[in-house]
Amino acid sequence: MKKTTILKNLILEKSILMMPAAYDAVSAMIIEQSGFKCTTISGHAVSATSLGKPDLSLMTLSEMVNQTRNICEAVEIPILVDGDTGHGGVLNVIRTVKEIEKAGAAGLFIEDQTFPKRCGHLEGKQVIAAEEMIAKLKAAVDARNDPDFVIQARTDAIATHGIDEAIERANLYHEAGADLLFIEAPTTEEEISRINKEVEAPTVAIQGEGAKTPLTTAKALEELGFSVVVYPGSALYAAAWAVKSIMHELMEKGTTEGFLDKMYDFPGFNKLMGTDRFLDLESKYLKVLLA
Secondary structure, three states, rough: OOOHHHHHHHOOOOOOEEEEEOOHHHHHHHHOOOOOOEEEEEEEHHHHHHOOEEEEEEOOOHHHHHHHHHHHHHHHOOHHHHHOOOOHHHHHHHHHHHHHHHHHEEEEEEOOOOOOOOOOOOOOOOOOHHHHHHHOOOOOOOOOOOOOOEEEOOOOOOOOOOOHHHHHHHHHHHHOOOOOEEEEEOOOHHHHHHHHHHOOOOOEEEOOOOOOOOOOOOOOOEEEEEOOEOOOOOOHHHHHHHHHHHHHHHHOOOOOOOHHOOOOOOHHHHHHHOOHHHHHHHHHHHHHHHH
């Protein structure tokens, strides 16, 4: 079965789809090996790890496509990619969809912020007119080669216009062809509960540590009616904390020996990478020379 079809089916299942975000091939491999059925590529996380810069539209399309291609080649699970604002107007959206799809992704999402956008949990956001976003979504739907390639629409209108406008936009975006809807950064129980009562399509929740939306369990979000829950920073934040911790250990003690129970060692990391499999493949073709 195609990865696009797998992702679409997972979204439509009764149980909520947990989607931790990857930022590179290693994080995606760990997500896959931990048993998750899919992953997403977070622009917030890729901007941080690739550029050392915040999520403020500094990542270019080509940079995101390259990272997407590398991650897609490293894992078998389907991947949903952060397409930001589509990197411009409707013509840019068309190119974004085509390039992300060619890179091996199973879907992407675009948002209705103005360009340059910013992380959805920062202040000072602005949104484009709903009609412009509808045009972008129609262009995205027409641009995909595979009809099962998932198009997710995100609205940041809560911050600028309130929950009523955000719900209205979500339904309009679904009518325009979006398969999955995401209302960014609800902050109250009332807002969260209204989303699935009033949005007539599969919906996404987000769980960002220290972000505006309160943390809860995937089960609780499932009971509220969400189809998908995304964890955009969990892997990145944990990895950054681990690097900080071991560097402190090394600086203070001059050795990492006391940290070995909190990290991969060389054999363990080779196992994660599947090094033996690559060496066996190499030997298969070089056995005449090695005989």
